[in-house]
Amino acid sequence: MGKKRRLFTVSLATLLLLTSLTACSGGNGNNKENEDGDGKATESKLNIVNGKIEPTVTITMVRGEDPTATFKNGETYENNVHTRWAEETLGVKLETLWSSPTADTSYDTKLKLMLSSGEKLPDLFVSTQSNTTNMFIESGKLLDVEEAFEKYASDTWKAAMAEVPEAWHPFIKDGKKFAIPILRPTMGTQSPLWIRQDWLDKLNLKAPTTLEELETVMDAFVNQDPDGNGKKDTVALEFGMKDQFIGYPIGDASWIFGLFGAIPDRWYPGEDGKLEFGSVRPEIKTALAKISEWKAKGYIAEDIALHDFNKVTENVASGKVGMLGGEHWLMVYPGSLMLATNPTAMYAPYPLPQGLDGNNMRTIATPYTGSILINKDISEEALQAFFHYQNALYESYNSEDPFLFKGFQEGYDYLTKDGSVIYDQNQIPGGKTATMKYTISGAQTVYQSKLLEASLKRAKEEELTNQELSAFATSGIVSIDNSNPLEVIGNKALLVISTQSEFDVPEYFQGPATSTMTSRNELLKKMQMDTFTEIIYGKQNADAFDSFVEKWKSSGGDDITKEVNEWYDSVKQ
Amino acid sequence: MQPIPVSERWFHIVNNAFMLFLAAICVLPLIHVVSISLSSSPAVASNSVTFWPIGLNFYSYEKALEDDQLIRSVWISVQRTALSLGLGLLVNCLAAYVLSKGGGRDGIAGYKGIVGFFIVAMLFNGGMIPTYLLVTKLGLYNSIWALVLPSVVNVFYLILIMNFFKALPKELEEAAFMDGANHWQVFYRLFLPLSLPVLATVGLFLVVMEWNEWLMGQIYMKADNVPLSTFLKSIIAVPVIDASNAADAAKMNNRSISSAQILIGALPILLMYPVLQRFFTKGIVIGAVKE
């Protein structure tokens, strides 16, 4: 009996300790909410002299560390050439409270813990994970940015955002905008058809323009020993499908399904303008039957079900892959790795061959990579200072001077010597470092149409005006540099891709997971992966697709479709 | 000496061969990993490295070693491992000693309750968020103790040690008590020396565990105070590759770096193992106290 009582006392003590603990943690913010909500009526105007705020205003932030960012001269995120530039020329002091690596998700974990423990948020920070962003949006601790954006963003920035209104979609809650999207150029994220040019030449083949021709080339790529090693060890067509069919930047399969007129795993408008889920469209059945046939003929790797991004890049690097889809930088990575072991190998980008019944579709990335979240309690000065800073970076799209950001780029991104610009890693003291990774958004500022125009002109090797050249300024490019042949191929790919942009299908659904999605998505996804994989492997007849569709609809798919369209109607204006 | 029977001699030959075969299949993958860590990026990326480096270079090690953070992290890891080892062995052995007496006349009251208390603690945990809140409330955030204290008590090892203690001959203990020793003396002079093999085992397990654990470092420490495991994990993590970093990714040679990371991380333990090995040699301990 005594033991039980003791155990009980222990648990009671525990419980008490616990309540005191949790009582301090969660509930913050709620009570403050009402006081602060509209309290920013104080219309203060910053004193700006020659583009510099006087006196300096501090913005506090936390930062994710980009694993590809490099530093030299003992610099850090806290203190580097860019932060000094911002302070000296703009009067904006960027103060990094802490930083943490993004690639191993520790930044994301720390953001969530920051929210859970009720710590004070910094003035602003970047989030790239949608579920983290949504958690902050739901928490009510973020500023509704619409008013500030309207008031303080420059016309150039506004124009850049106005081009892609859908970039706001994921950050809208109850009609309010709770984060500022960080834009990216989307042209180039679609697949052209990458073909081993050396194989084509060797076998005397032409790039396919139709489905039939595609099959001819595939057959030759596996049966005519294109790599000349006497072994039947090549694959004609490569793609990733281990845990998804779309979304691998190298090894994208969307264009293959697109040849038959649908794209799996993507929401896009059907004939009636309502969003439909591509995976259940009848065209997929034809596509799966064909892929299965190709697999049986040996055009596709036997262990294709295990291929993900890493496996695809490995296979490309080992020089065994004839054709695949991939973004415009395929020859930079993993192509350059392939070249090191197979110096004569080369991929060339070709337009997608015409699909069945003239069909063609492929995915294009969302126009944002993440967003900047602003604390509701940010001071008016810091808020204005942020816009002042960001506007300054957007100035490149207005400027005639590509050297606009010389102040933090010279000696880091490039070197000017005797009137010419040097980008060579070995000639820049301490090595070349990309300063755009030191900016708040950690990337170049993007005005899609202007950037595209300049990029295409560059790809066509036409003369660029200084104003066009300035579009590249935030990424540290100030002149035309064709010294890297692999990047030139990337530019060519961009050109090829841009000729078929009518095939591009973006993801139309950008909202948070709907309630049925939360409860049923995994089930539906697994069912789909199961069925698709088994059809491709010939373990099930293509007719299995029909029963999959029925089951998908009745197991929650229909409800999700309804919810997705409700969301779509709410953002579509 | 009796002559060894023929069947036994054959057994030894076959057994030795089999053991060496096992050693081979265990060491080959490691050689593969070493080779990868020393090979050039393209050779690794195209999967052409097997058991010998291709395009020998030390880039991965340089990359891992160039950062000043490495030295700081090694120091944190050494402190953490030493503290955890010392405290872990002490606290768990003491508790194991007590529990090995059982609940009867020799032991403590509430024995069963206390065992239950530990078993439940082994199975249930509150998860990351409450533990994080506790650690910060205790003021341990960014302190070495945040890495040590939460994992000092390890119920699995506690029970393991306790069972070894129980197996020790009762007569020795009784004789010691007869000579007027108290519990501390029996524990220190008798139990500890007698259980060196199990202490070495648990010590080794603790060191391996603490040296490799990375999550606590990630959650409880600031970026410049993380232990080696957390630091190495962050430098090998693969970024999402896109247009802006494709060129960097091609240089980064991730598989080589992660292989180097495994080796750097495992090295101290591999060095320690031969030292500990002598404790596993048959008979050494009991032999010593037999007289």
Place this chain on the structure above:
Amino acid sequence: MQTVIQQETIKKKRERIVRRRDSWHLYLMILPAIVLTLLFVYVPMGGIVMAFQEYKPYLGITGSKWVGLDQFVFLFEYPDSSQVIWNTLRIAVLKLFFGTIATLTFALLINEVRKKWVRNSVQTFVFLPHFLSWVVLGGIFIELLDPKNGLVNQLLGALGFESIFFLGDNNWFLVTVVGTEVWKEFGYGSIIFLAALAGINPALYEAAQLDGANKWKQMWHITLPSLVPTIVVCLTLSLSQVLNAGFDQIFNLYNPLVYAKGDIIDTFVYRIGLIGGNYSFGTAIGLFKSVVGLILIVGGYRLAYKVAGYKIF
């Protein structure tokens, strides 16, 4: 005769007195473990209530909505849940069973090796795979087991067998998962048994040899019985892990072709979006595993007592 007995009882009495007098030392000795456990395990354990809530980080445990058993209802009503639970159990039990046998056999065999260099080097080498992570090993095994160009299948081909898609066939997948896990951990796991073997009194062997017992008899009658407590302790405690079938391993090796037998609770939770920050569901899964673990440990404890006559605690 009489006096000897008398002396014995006097001894025992005195000893009892001595012990009783300083038995408070025992409480002092166990105090640190209890305090640390209370503080770092039991205090945060309150977080388990998340399993009965729809936890939102910004609301905290006190502010989040109570949903009762909804998380569990969701888990058990989920059409695939019984499949993944069975898969988990199957894989974990197979691993436990073959793992214990392999580890034990290895410990016994290495213990018989006389040549010191063989013994020491083998022990060091088999210890190594434990340090390789599944991310790295996953890549190696996918390569080795490739149905077309993999080393294993080339070997099988040379011996006249048909090639096997180890990671694409449900049954072979099980074999692969269990086999590679056993390979990875047997060396590390054998250390415990080696420590136990080191603790066996050599006098026992000497006596047996005098009685003319050969090696096998010695192993059967001395070595194995001496290991029983260690085996029982390890097996019983491992039961708590029976719903953890090894996420890192499965995650790096599985694919849609082997969902039927290879999909486990942890991979299922992963796909359902625990990484998406669904803390409540994650906590509920954890709680479910813990409860099952507790039941099995108690069961294992009773069974061990009945079968082996040994109480592990």
